[in-house]
Ligand SMILES: Cc1cc2nc3c(=O)[nH]c(=O)nc-3n(C[C@H](O)[C@H](O)[C@H](O)COP(=O)(O)OP(=O)(O)OC[C@H]3O[C@@H](n4cnc5c(N)ncnc54)[C@H](O)[C@@H]3O)c2cc1C
């Protein structure tokens with residue numbers, strides 16, 4: 001096929017939230033120009049039901065749609081369903097798998113990230129990223145009696161809550177669960193809620209076994225049967241049945257402060273003559289699953305060995321900078337992302353980046369940090385388009401307000417979770433104070449204070465405090481005189497600061 005060379009236009013690479021939002025915004029800014037969205041996936045991701053919850057907090061659903069839906073909504077967007085195989089930045093040109101080349105006047109790279117696996121190329125180690133990998137995980141889960149989840153971030157938190165009918169060994173590096181989102185206090189609150197919620201279960205024939213390595217007693221209770229598919233993430237596991245073959249509800253065992261040392265396939269393991277643990281090893285309780293042999297064995301750094309059917313590596317992501325960007329001299333951040341400045345420009349002329357692929361390298365607001373999340377992908381995609389438009393007319397624009405304050409709203413263990421600013425005192429050193437309010441099973445409120453100013457907050461449950469705290473963090477009001485009254489549940493704090 002003869003190569004087709006289209007002439008300089010705006011080109012966006014990637015049909016995820018960042019790329020689609022960027023293309024939409026460019027289409028609005030340049031109604032008379034063609035905007036090219038080049039994506040390797042057959043569907044695009046669209047933001048729907050967008051709701052601005054407060055100044056910075058936003059909520060929305062993420063929907064997979066055929067690209068024609070986007071083209072119908074924006075007649076000047078043309079979607080090309082083909083992977084980019086090469087970028088020649090000096091020629092302002094990208095080459096796609098379908099044999100075409102496209103010249104850009106400005107390019108925005110939104111190719112996302114991929115799972116950073118503990119072990120590449122091992123068929124028993126799965127990562128979850130897109131619909132295909134999530135479905136593959138579901139397929140394997142239907143036959144699995146025991147799996148191991150490695151990692152302590154968003155995916156692991158969601159999975160341990162959702163999976164039923166299959167033993168889960170959860171291996172984490174830290175002392176407490178959910179280190180990317182919570183401190184030990186919040187983790188404790190969530191863990192105890194998980195257990196007590198299970199004990200209020202209506203369905204008697206299902207059982208939950210929840211153990212933490214080092215804990216004296218097994219915590220066992222009954223589980224709610226109807227919570228499968230409840231939305232912990234906006235859409236990814238909603239349509240999946242995360243059910244193993246067994247009849248029990250949850251069976252989770254947490255191995256703390258350990259990492260994976262070795263992974264052995266069945267035959268390799270026999271040769272080592274090492275002994276795996278059976279699980280759970282409680283004398284007075286029945287063993288949920290006991291098998292002579294397992295397809296794969298995991299040796300942890302604490303010396304314990306578990307056999308399992310497969311391993312989920314929920315160990316973060318790596319920005320997608322290879323292989324199609326190879327040969328271009330991009331500056332990369334420490335996490336391997338494309339460095340972008342405050343105008344979302346990479347180090348190469350006329351190339352911008354947004355979403356999971358990029359590393360924010362501007363001087364951030366004292367209460368903002370980058371996290372690879374849908375919200376930030378949307379905000380960056382939108383803002384990158386604004387910057388591209390401004391640069392086209394020879395201007396630059398002020399940083400968008402959404403980068404003033406880190407704000408994330410999500411759900412874990414069926415709780416609403418709001419994270420604001422330096423919610424884990426990130427980068428504040430020891431020079432900060434924490435204030436806590438906790439009602440077991442109901443809410444957990446933590447604020448991070450520095451020099452009398454609020455720097456961050458974690459709000460779990462229906463606290464209704466997000467808007468007030470967002471304002472207090474943004475306006476950096478001196479709150480020293482309020483002391484502990486700040487979290488007094490008998491004071492209506494909203495009225496206080498009106
Ligand atoms: C299981 C899971 C659950 C999550 N849950 C949440 C959550 O609850 N809340 C939250 O805020 N965030 C969540 N996230 C994170 C969130 O999904 C990402 O931060 C966000 O989707 C990143 O968007 P993106 O557009 O930058 O990248 P992506 O969505 O990864 O999109 C990248 C796009 O680039 C395309 N592409 C890649 N390479 C090429 C190429 N060479 N040529 C052409 N196209 C290419 C891909 O096909 C894709 O369309 C979750 C992530 C995962 C994996």
Ligand SMILES: NC(=O)C1=CN([C@@H]2O[C@H](COP(=O)(O)OP(=O)(O)OC[C@H]3O[C@@H](n4cnc5c(N)ncnc54)[C@H](OP(=O)(O)O)[C@@H]3O)[C@@H](O)[C@H]2O)C=CC1
Nearest residue numbers: 151152153154155156179180233259314315316317372410
């Ligand atoms: N509701 C939400 O907001 C959700 C958000 N997400 C997002 O999706 C993306 C992918 O999620 P996920 O994979 O959970 O990534 P996260 O970045 O959330 O968490 C990765 C976890 O893996 C740990 N880890 C990293 N390397 C290793 C290793 N070699 N051995 C053991 N543990 C390791 C990290 O620990 P350490 O930090 O100490 O390195 C961290 O606890 C993230 O950007 C996440 O924010 C996903 C699901 C839900």
